[in-house]
Amino acid sequence: MGTKLGLTKTQIFFLIVHTQIGIGMLNLPHKIQGTAKHDGWISILLAGLCIQGILFLYWLLMRRFPNSDFYKITQSVLGIHLGRVCNLAIYVYLIITSAFVLLVATQMIREILLNRTPYWAVGLLIFIMCMYICNSSIHVLARILTVLSVTFLFLFLLSLFPFTLDMDLKNLLPIGSSGVKNIVFGVNDSLISLFGFEIILFLYPLAAEKNKAFLKNISYINLFVVCITVYLTILAMVVFSNKVIAQVKYPVIYIFRPIQLMSLDRIDQLFFSIWSIPMVLSVSVYVFFASKFLKNNRKHRSIPILLTGGLAFVLFLLAEKTDAMIEQYSNIVTIFGFLIIGIVPLVLLVTSILLRIEEKEDTI
Numbered sequence: 569m570g571t572k573l574g575l576t577k578t579q580i581f582f583l584i585v586h587t588q589i590g591i592g593m594l595n596l597p598h599k600i601q602g603t604a605k606h607d608g609w610i611s612i613l614l615a616g617l618c619i620q621g622i623l624f625l626y627w628l629l630m631r632r633f634p635n636s637d638f639y640k641i642t643q644s645v646l647g648i649h650l651g652r653v654c655n656l657a658i659y660v661y662l663i664i665t666s667a668f669v670l671l672v673a674t675q676m677i678r679e680i681l682l683n684r685t686p687y688w689a690v691g692l693l694i695f696i697m698c699m700y701i702c703n704s705s706i707h708v709l710a711r712i713l714t715v716l717s718v719t720f721l722f723l724f725l726l727s728l729f730p731f732t733l734d735m736d737l738k739n740l741l742p743i744g745s746s747g748v749k750n751i752v753f754g755v756n757d758s759l760i761s762l763f764g765f766e767i768i769l770f771l772y773p774l775a776a777e778k779n780k781a782f783l784k785n786i787s788y789i790n791l792f793v794v795c796i797t798v799y800l801t802i803l804a805m806v807v808f809s810n811k812v813i814a815q816v817k818y819p820v821i822y823i824f825r826p827i828q829l830m831s832l833d834r835i836d837q838l839f840f841s842i843w844s845i846p847m848v849l850s851v852s853v854y855v856f857f858a859s860k861f862l863k864n865n866r867k868h869r870s871i872p873i874l875l876t877g878g879l880a881f882v883l884f885l886l887a888e889k890t891d892a893m894i895e896q897y898s899n900i901v902t903i904f905g906f907l908i909i910g911i912v913p914l915v916l917l918v919t920s921i922l923l924r925i926e927e928k929e930d931t932i
Contacts, residue, residue, distance in 0.1 A: 574776030577785045579710035582717045584765060584786070586846040587853045588793045591672045592761025594843065596797065597804040597819045599761070604754025606739055606810055607746040609798050611754030616794035618755065619765055622910060623790060627783045629917040630772035632926040638769040639861055645916045645925055654912060655861055661901075661908045662858035663876060665763070666851055667883035668897045670694060673847050675889060680821065680840050687889045695881045698852040702859065702873045706774060709856060713849060719842050726839045727803065730823045735806040760902050762793065764850060766909045770857045855880060 575583070600608035633641045638658070643651030674691045682690060701709060744751075768786055775782050804819040813819050821843075824836035832838065855877045862872035887893050920926060 573707065575707065575710050575771065575774050576776055577781075579707075579714050580771055580775060580785060581789055581792075582713045583710050583771070583853065584767060584789050585793060586713045586716070587767055587850045588762055588764035588789075589796065589846055591669055591676070591847055591850070592763065593797055593800060594676070594818050594820045594840075596758065596761045597801045597813050598817055600754045600757050600801070601810060601814045603757055604751045605746045606741070606805060607744060607751050608754050608758075608805070609740070609802050610744070611751050612758045612794060612798050612801060614751070614755045615758035615762060616790060618759060619762060619790050619794075620787065622913075623765065623768065623786050624783070625913055625917060626768050626772075627786070629913050629920070630769070630782075631779060632917075632920055633773075634778055635773050635927060637773055637860065641916060642912075644927075645920050645923075658908055658912070659858055659861040659876075661904050662854050663880050664883065664897075664904060665901055666854040666858065666877075666880035667887070668894075668901050669847075669851050669854065670880060670884045671887055671889070671897060672894060673844070673851065674884070675894065676818070676840070676847075677844060680818070681837060681844075688885060691881065691884050694848050694851060695877060695884075697848065698855060699873065699877050701849070701852045702856045702877065703870050706856070709852065713846075716845055716849070719845055722842050723839065726824070726835060726842070727800065729827045729829075729835060730803055730807055733807055733823070733826060736809070737806055739805050739809060740802065758797070760898065760905075762797065763901075763905060763909075764853075765790065765793075766905070767853060767857055769913065770860065851880075 596612075597608060600611060604611040629641070633644065636644065639655045642654045642658075645651070646654055670691055673694060674687055677690050678685060678687060701712065704712075746754075765786075772778065772782060777785070800820050804813060804823055807823045808816065808819055816822050821836050821840050824839050825834075827835050829835070855873065859872040859876040862875060887897065
């Protein structure tokens with residue numbers, strides 16, 4: 569069931585994947601080394617199971633309101649006034665997340681590619697590109713991301729080069745020796761790196777195929793992203809020792825640095841240059857869905873997008889460009905994120921069931 573102009577499975581697939589694999593995956597092996605150590609890949613798998621549970625929760629909620637976006641569902645369940653307060657919190661979360669992604673993306677681009685370029689200049693270029701993309705419709709944005717999905721093929725081919733290096737599978741052993749407690753802490757780090765799946769809350773009414781077909785599609789998306797994350801994490805772990813990973817900030821990138829070919833030099837920069845495409849576009853996705861909060865009150869599409877993107881860019885300019893500030897930003901996004909991503913949908917689902925609030929899907 570759905571509209572003829574709805575988003576296809578493929579478009580939804582790459583729309584979510586591009587958002588999820590943005591910034592967190594490149595330094596996840598380094599980050600998870602402080603908790604789960606060589607058992608980090610187990611934490612990622614467990615995080616994938618947690619996300620699958622959250623996706624099922626989203627599906628149960630969204631299928632009760634098949635034609636309403638998330639902002640309208642909150643008002644339908646909580647009432648107009650409380651719903652608006654909840655929507656404002658969602659809007660603020662998306663803006664903060666946009667600014668955070670922009671901050672991290674800018675730092676990575678500057679450290680790896682453009683060492684002498686000012687932060688504001690790199691951030692401004694990303695901001696201009698994102699505003700241009702966001703001014704299109706969701707269908708245009710989805711088609712852009714679908715076309716750019718060819719970059720995954722190049723990334724996969726490049727990821728085969730490290731297999732020419734000396735690898736030590738003993739770096740993954742003994743399995744489970746980090747302890748249950750540390751593995752559980754690693755699940756939290758993995759969940760943060762896999763953020764981006766929350767945009768599913770806005771996609772259900774736009775999907776051409778809903779109900780079980782939609783649940784199956786988002787489950788495949790989760791499986792795809794988790795497999796990529798585990799693959800790159802294990803690849804970094806078998807190339808670098810645990811001590812090296814603890815010292816290298818972006819191990820997924822630096823596994824390519826020792827590789828030298830006759831026709832290619834600095835494969836690490838080539839890999840990151842391609843990876844930066846979904847990393848930057850994830851900012852566009854967050855800004856686009858955040859702007860829908862303002863679009864309900866404005867006729868012009870560009871004004872809400874410029875206001876939303878402008879707020880995110882101001883937060884980016886005000887933030888200190890240091891690792892300590894990024895860590896603080898990450899903690900804020902994490903706490904706020906778990907509230908918006910987990911608690912709010914759960915409350916909406918339980919309340920809608922208890923009060924028997926739902927809408928019927930249009931039939932064609």
